[in-house]
Amino acid sequence: MLSAAFLVVGCGKSDLADNPFLKEWDTPFGTIPFDEIKVEHYMPAFEEGMRVHNKEIDAIIKNKEVANFENTIAAIDFSGELLAKVGGVFFNMTAANTNEEIQALEEKIGPILAKHGDEITMNGKLFERVKLVWDNKDKENLNQEQQMLLEKTYKRFVRSGALLDKTKQDKLKQVNGELTTLESKFISNLLKETKSYELVIDKEEDLKGLPDWLVEQGKATAKDKNKEGKWVYTLDSPSVFPFLEFADSRELREKIFNAKNNRCNNGGDTDNKANIEKISQLRAEKAELLGYNTFADYVLEERMLKTPKEVYSLLEGLLAYSIPAAKKDVVELEKLLVKDHKGATLEAWDWSYYANKIKKAKYDFDAELTRPYFEINNVRQGCFDVITKLYGLTFTERKDIKTYADDMQVFECKNEKDEHVGILYWDPFTRASKQGGAWCNGYREQYKQGDKAVTPIITVCFNYAKSPSGRTTVTAEEASTIFHEMGHAIHGLLSNCTYISTSGTTVPRDFVELPSQILEHWCSKPEVLKMFAKNEKGETIPQELLTKMASVSQFDVAYGMTERYAAAYLDMEYHILTAKEKTGDITAFEKKAMDKIGLINQIPPRYRSTYFSHVFGGGYAVGYYAYVWSEVLDADAFDAFLETGDIFDKATADRFKNEILSKGSTNYADQMYKNFRGKDPSIDAVLKNSGMKK
Ligand SMILES: [Zn+2]
Incomplete structure (x- = not known):
């Protein structure tokens, strides 16, 4: 045994x-x-x-x-x-x-x-x-x-x-083993190069443009690294990205940008290029062993987009809009650049700096201005109310249910008939014992076995800093994250399936973000914000701020879209190789791939090959496109509500609940979507929301 x-x-x-x-x-x-x-x-x-x-x-x-x-x-x-x-x-x-x-x-x-x-x-x-x-x-x-x-x-x-026969099974085991080793090597190299880099500033004039909090951050980092009296910036996101956005020194922006952009591409022990060649090769061999043409075919078989052709057509369709839009932005940004640097051409390290200047001048918008209106309990209640209006679920606090921390709450979720649906743990605050970020997870999935009906137990976790005043506020973007995780939660709570493996969120990876991302749309609608966004005095968020939030949402979007589409394209290029084809030199391979889509100099892919950890560090190979596809899906699905003229349209909400939220993976994702929408998803809504298509 x-x-x-x-x-x-x-x-x-x-x-x-x-x-x-x-x-x-x-x-x-x-x-x-x-x-x-x-x-x-x-x-x-x-x-x-x-x-x-x-x-x-x-x-x-x-x-x-x-x-x-x-x-x-x-x-x-x-x-x-x-x-x-x-x-x-x-x-x-x-x-x-x-x-x-x-x-x-x-x-x-x-x-x-x-x-x-x-x-x-x-x-x-x-x-x-x-x-x-x-x-x-x-x-x-x-x-x-x-x-x-x-x-x-x-x-x-x-x-x-x-x-497979025994020989091939042994070969497969060997390939899997080698892949695991190479993937963890890739990650540890990246960690080493990211952690070892420091931009050390010792002259105060080099800090020009940085807001006070960023100067303080640099000072604190320097202290941690025994460089007291100086300022240190690193390649961690909360350090490098604001530095690129604010630093007046073009030279220093270039320096830290190039360091970020060339991680694990510097020769030596921690260079990842050889690892990438081997990983791509082994994945192609694995696919061949299992009877697939390429690794992309192997992975996509279980996805909503089932073939490489479908993924390419998605990405090419979007790039056809985002690259021309990005080129227009280059012209705008360069006009500002030449005022500071006569005759210069715009480079990647100039983009967010000048975009930020335009944003301030044109929109006078600061995300922090929205914060007083987003008190965390109001946001949660606002989200619950939206869910009640759409799907008839109600949430009642249960103080008799045990928790693992004092600052969390438990809610019982019931349906319109007042029947028990499931339990939701609400764990909003940061603590030393908690991982960073925000997530939704299950303790127990919904299923039915004979007479036994098992109801779901779901948790949502965040890392908001608890205010000593007792009134914890978040930004509009963080409020949106609460809606996002609650979207996953109701996918688990509304599940009405028989088997565990087909229940709740067991859907394909390129479909699982639809329920979460679609709920974010409600969090940006003025009629919803007016329901819950109130400051300490109880005043509703002013219309002027709502208007600014709406106009800023279409500003400078081409860069972000293009860099993500480019990364997704790069991911695909590595995995449509057969076992007989080779990547060859990685730098040349990447350049050729990016030339194919006509990527402009000022925009590198969101992740370049040598630090594309989603793809070469393990589980997300042939998966980066899923972020892109999810956006297409949620925009197209939300359009179904908009088309009725009522974002709470009952018939549409019922269809979304009955065809998607309650269905788990009891049907194919494309079929479930069609049952809800009456047609296949189109990229138009995403382009319309970004202002790229009228
Ligand atoms: Zn999510």
Whole structure:
């Protein structure tokens, strides 16, 4: 049996007897008893979870009945419940409330769980049964969701090499191993080069143009680095980007820009060019082994955009608008540049500096002006109210449900019929034990097994600094992030599916940001802002500020769009090579790719090859386009509301709920979208919103 490998010798029943993971949770809605769970409970619970999971898998294999959907595919889906229960808590804690002990455990458990998963997908006997169900699928009368689950399950095995002979399987394992090593080498090189760079300023005149807070930041960084009395700027985003935006010194802007732009492209131990050549080659070999023409074909098979051709046509369609718009911006910006530097031509390190000057002169807009109107609890309530108006969900605080931190809240979510839908943890504030950024995650997914209806438990986390005054405010952009994460949350909460693997947010990567990004649109609409954006005196955000916010949203957008489209294009170029084709010299490869789209000098791709960690550092290869595609989808989908003349149009909201939010991955993403929209998505809405197309 598989289980033996994971059992720690001497871990007897007595250790498990008081382990909270092995008890039914006698809590409201089976929420997590955070006060009872201690770090030492995780490892034995993981081990027991894997042991039980293996036993369940073994029972599926040993089943005397001929394999069918119910006794094999559904049984695999429902197996591992205990493991999911432990993992659901543990992996939320690693992000939201970690400590050294949990981090150490995370490093230890990661490879063990990966191995556990691999042993299931590489289990030949289990695959025999899965394949039998797949081969006989027309004989069983499967509904849409069951067909999707069967296809997902079968492909998960096949895409891991289940159909290959032993020699090819061994080769695949070797390629996967080499890729993992090279990808982590890529990341560690990037980390080293990013961390080691310092722009040290020792003359006060070189600080000209920098706002006070940025001068202070430089001073503090210098102090941290034992360079007291000087100012240091680094390649971390909160340092380099504002420096480029504000520094009057063109020479220093050029210096730090080039450092950023040439990370891991400087020769020596931490140069990534050779790694990129090898990674591209190995991915092409992997695709060939698995029977695909290229790695892009392999990855896209499971996406909404299913072929390289579809991705290229998306990017080329958008670039056809963004590059001409960017060229117009160059002319505008250069007019300002030559006033400071006679006869100069605009360079990449001039762009955000002069764009910022125009923005100030033309719009007199400062994002900080909006802050007093965005008190965090008002924003949350505003977001809840929008969700209630659209989808009939209500949120009621439950003080009787346990949390892992004092400054968070728990809400029970109910539907229009006042029935329980799920639980939402709201964790807004930054703390030392929390990862940076904002995210939404599940503790428990929605599913139905026989009479058992499991309701979802979802969490949203942010990192806002709590104001000592008790009135914490955020910027308009941060308010938008709250709507974004809540969009993911309702995708999980509204899920109405039978199986775990087809439930909630288990959709393709280029579809998963649709529910989150579409909700952001409401957060920028004046009628919504007037519902909740109020200052301390209770005054509603003034119309003048709303008008400014709207006009600024179309300013200087061509640069950002073009750099992202270019990066997505570059990602594709590396992965449409067959195993016989080679990248050759990386610098030349990148240049050739960017020349193909006519990229202008002043705009490098958002990520150049040697520091494109999404693509060469692991999981996001052939995935950068997904950001672009998601924007197309959310703009096009929101247009469905706009077309009715009412952003709360009930019929449209119902369709979005019934065809997308509640459907998980029980159907193909393109089909679900069409069911909602009545047509395929078009790039027009995104171009219209940016002002590039009338
Ligand atoms: Zn998101």
